[in-house]
Amino acid sequence: MVQTQLVAKMLKDRYPDLTIEIVKISTKGDEILHKAIKDVGSKGVFVKEIEQALLDGKIDLAVHSMKDMPGEVTPGLCFVDPPRGEDPRDVLITRDNKPLKKDGAYKIGTGSLRRALQLKRLYPNCQTLPIRGNIETRMGKIQSENLDGVVLAYAGLIRAGYQDRVQHIFSEDELIPAPCQGILALQVREDDREIQDLLKPLAHEKTTLRYQMQRAFQKTLNGGCQSPMGISSRIDDQRVYLRACFGNEDGSVFCQKDLEGPLEDGVQLAQDLAQALKEEVYD
Numbered sequence: 001m002v003q004t005q006l007v008a009k010m011l012k013d014r015y016p017d018l019t020i021e022i023v024k025i026s027t028k029g030d031e032i033l034h035k036a037i038k039d040v041g042s043k044g045v046f047v048k049e050i051e052q053a054l055l056d057g058k059i060d061l062a063v064h065s066m067k068d069m070p071g072e073v074t075p076g077l078c079f080v081d082p083p084r085g086e087d088p089r090d091v092l093i094t095r096d097n098k099p100l101k102k103d104g105a106y107k108i109g110t111g112s113l114r115r116a117l118q119l120k121r122l123y124p125n126c127q128t129l130p131i132r133g134n135i136e137t138r139m140g141k142i143q144s145e146n147l148d149g150v151v152l153a154y155a156g157l158i159r160a161g162y163q164d165r166v167q168h169i170f171s172e173d174e175l176i177p178a179p180c181q182g183i184l185a186l187q188v189r190e191d192d193r194e195i196q197d198l199l200k201p202l203a204h205e206k207t208t209l210r211y212q213m214q215r216a217f218q219k220t221l222n223g224g225c226q227s228p229m230g231i232s233s234r235i236d237d238q239r240v241y242l243r244a245c246f247g248n249e250d251g252s253v254f255c256q257k258d259l260e261g262p263l264e265d266g267v268q269l270a271q272d273l274a275q276a277l278k279e280e281v282y283d
């Protein structure tokens, strides 16, 4: 809802006369909170109901987190180039805002295998426990489940106004973010030129480049599946520096690789990096 209000404001600022109605739609991923994501359903547990409303013409624009979007596109729907993304990094929130020591035997909440595996590299003695729910619920688990901390996306916390709760921001080298973390997905009907034209001025160039590379990476790895994967793409002086990780579904194999090259080859490089990781994990 916060993300949708943000996009509504972007549109209102650009088109003061536009009438916007926000339609609240709950998804399976929001409703079923006692199960891990991988057990809630197949792909797209946070998006299916919203996509159906779009296909049915009940809404004309859907706002999602791009990182929740399955690799394969839903027929009849497409994305427009995204607006400026929020910070892609993951953060740590701790009990009483205490810093964690490298060798501590902590209990940390996260339902994400990508986060859990990378966290164990940083804090070898820590134990991770699955948590689900919206931001407030997950932060509340520190008290209710007696945890030492939880790992969340910085983007969501910033948008919801909880920056001050952050104890540590993981650099993208410490903890590689999920593909397209912090980027909004603006999804429309493929044949709706009117709304596509309306949304064009909202596009942000650097975010669009990051989206294209990271989405290509995710798709090559059969994105949306439950395997842990992450990618960071640093752009500097027309070059791109990719760092990515990928593992099998139970996390018993987890690999990391770097690749760099000219920015104009970014999508190809991201696909090559995904392919190399796939071979390393499954061979």
Ligand SMILES: NCc1[nH]cc(CCC(=O)O)c1CC(=O)O
Pocket: 046, 065, 066, 067, 068, 151, 152, 153, 155, 156, 180, 181, 182, 183
């Ligand atoms: N459903 C998981 C999810 N999808 C998007 C975000 C927020 C960050 C983003 O916008 O990428 C989150 C929560 C989290 O990872 O803590």
